[in-house]
Amino acid sequence: MDPSIARAVFTSALLRTDEAAPEIKREDATSFTKTLLRTLNICTGREIKACKDFIVRNIIASSARTAALTKYLLFLSKICAPRTSGSIVEGSKPREEDEGLASTADGKLMQPPNAAFKRVHILYIVHDVLCFIIVRSRDAQHAQHILYNDAAIGTLKGHAGVLAQLAACSAHKSFAHSTLDSVKRVLKVWRKLKVLDSDTLSSIESKCEEASTTSWNDMQQKLAADEAQAVLDEQRRLEEDKKWILPMQHHLPHDPSAPWHELPAANALVQKRTQGYPLRAGDLPPGGYRLRNGGHQADNSLKADVEELHKEALRCFDKYTNAEDVEDIDALGNIVWKDRPIRNYWGLEVKP
Template structure:
């Protein structure tokens, strides 16, 4: 499962680099990046980190679409590192824990350089959507207190440097705690495919709700943008068509989602799970049914309706 997701993410990332956004890269350039990234993951030296970071800043940072594809690729790559992977090229090949935290160290260097060297705070917003997944993946090891402390120490540094709000850093700490308790990996053992899928479901449910900096890709045509981008332009009871040039990706304040929004989203997901999931939460206090029109019916046992 993880290998398929990695192959898809890698192909999507490579396709984005081949597009002129803003300039097209050759396949040799793409292969060179994968070499730099692999060197950084295997041996996380300052030199390797700086070379990989510089390549990303020169060829990816200007494009939101490319950064999104890179984030998905890094997340899939981190998940693909498993204890059962026997394809080690040398005895000094780092452990799964080290590989995953090395990706976080690369992200850390990108954030520091963007905020304090080139003064481009927008990169922090572009990186943000992948952080919950990366930290959850890096922290998903039971009985590894030293490793867990390294992950938490990195968040302490981010808090001190002010890359993100304190509330969001606390959300990441919560994601780390949840991943550590779920424990995709126990020290010295490997997880089965079923266990990995169970962890993914549990991590997704326990992950904090975070607002993205933008909803949709600015380089995407208006008709391929998420439908929510139409909402600001819909005038009730108006027959006037929407001007396509006005349909742009919605801009948000990146960070923890408002509590009222979280409650509304959870309620929507519960309704979807009730209708299509086939499984009802054990904590559900009322009996529900759906009529022919798709409307929920709350059954009252005292009156049978």
């Protein structure tokens, strides 16, 4: 994708109305994207703070805007490909990615930093936002003044590892050690503040070590494979979640108007509880009773019960019974209670 198109798509995402976040004016969105691109070339505390302030104030409260931000930052990291040896930026007309570069005495643009350092600058932006949110959210005095979304923070954390790997990858051996050290310092702060759990951080650290010795093309292929796998995993998760959405009524799956004699027997339990005996077939509604939580996800307790029932049903087809599932019985066929080694529950005694 062309950088100008990606920037336009991101700007458009920022301008969409979102009830969870304040409205963003077009000039503010345009100014922010320029600041982002300028920070890639000129990474100062002032530029990082400007990016962080805008993200915290206008983006992090919205899941949609945060997703658009992470997607744009990943795009910027991936287009920061290593330049061929000896190549320079020609001409005096700045390109979009040359935002912030001044002109020399002869009118030509200054050379941008190495691509690996640009990717490190992107990581610094995410690092500053995450640390700010984590620290402020743990301070009762400031937590109430920060508007953020847990899902949005999760999205940012989920992409932080990939940005760290991209930052650690350097085609030039002279820069590889420096960029990896920068990434390690960031990860050290994350571990101290518990931005991510210990296992996740350990995994990111090992991947960054590997990325520092991986070529750029191999790194791109690896990330593409990981992203494809992530899409498949997400599809499986959605399918699994969909499986646990309860129907509106306790009826036959393909016949929502089934008569009483074809309904699942559990419908009679409602009548038993509300009307008692005898059960009246004519009182059963066509299609079955409406479920209390119909159309929503089953809770964890119900999921556990269903899975246990399904497991028990499958045991009907087992050829053998697990010895661990058989309770000890005495010679009279009664269950032996572990706290009564001689007498069973019924008071009968078996001589050893």
